[in-house]
Amino acid sequence: MKRIHQLYSDERTAKEKLLAEASYVALTGDHWTSISNHNYLGVTAHLIDRGWKLKSFALTVSKTVTRHYADACAEQFDAVTKEWEIENKVTTIGTDSARNMVxxxxxLPFxxxxxxxxxxxxxxxxxLEDNSFGTALAKCRKIVGHFRHSPASTEELHQQQTALGQAREPLVQDVSTRWNSTLSMISRYLRNHEAVNATLxxxxxxxxxxxxxxxxxxxxxxxxxxxxxxxxxxSPAVLLPLRLSPDHWILVFPPHWTPLFLPGPPVPAWTPRSCLDPPVPGQTPHYTSCSPLLHSCFPPTEPLFTPTIKHFHSSQPW
Structure with missing residues (x-):
């Protein structure tokens, strides 16, 4: 136990040094619930060190007992910045768009x-809640649920997969709060469609x-x-703005956290965008609308998608 405390102390000291040397820090944070139904707040700091490398590390994963009202959330974030003495260095805070977080x-002054x-x-x-795929998705969910709730049926499915020369893999149930789970369910089902039908x-x-x-x-x-x-x-943030100086910002994109330097203030958070074009020497960097990205994902051939996207564009900040 003494060794663990020493490791924590050494790591915290190293992180405090990074924060002390940084001029500006960006934060991301979120509340989450553990499998034992305990609530936690996680806050991560992001900064550019003296070697011009992006550093991201957790400041806290603390258990919370109060309800996640806006006032309580704001106090929790404020307490974290004061504990690490960065309240005057934080420029932005990235969260989901839940009402209490907004x-x-x-x-907060960020x-x-x-x-x-x-x-x-x-x-x-x-x-996905209102479209012509509803019937097919409902059938797929019931079939997947049939196998997920029956170890015997799952084993029979594995036997059919082996007989067909396929990998032995279980079906995947989609969950509304789990990102990409519907895609995972569909892909896994289609890949094992023949084995599923043979088993049924x-x-x-x-x-x-x-x-x-x-x-x-x-x-x-x-x-x-x-x-x-x-x-x-x-990822906790798809677009991460980090301030380098009063006149220069850097926008960082996953999955490889590629930095893009911008003169002046960052693109306003409510401005539609999907990506920023690579900077051209002597020219001011510019951005493109998010509309082409969304319409490439949701083509007009499926008309029930269109009203939802238009509503999203007009009512939600980007």
Missing amino acids: AAARQ DHIPCAAHMLQRTITAC ATQKHKLATLTNPECDKLQKLEAVLEPCKFSCPG
């Missing part, structure tokens, strides 16, 4: 950057199997959702 950010990936995921979830053919059940046209629909939906997998990787 309201809490308004009470610029709020809503998570673009979270908003895109919310758009996807809203689209040997069982007594009341499941409605997917027809060929419905499988075709799922294939189209898979193609639609595939690009979103790279935009919604589960």
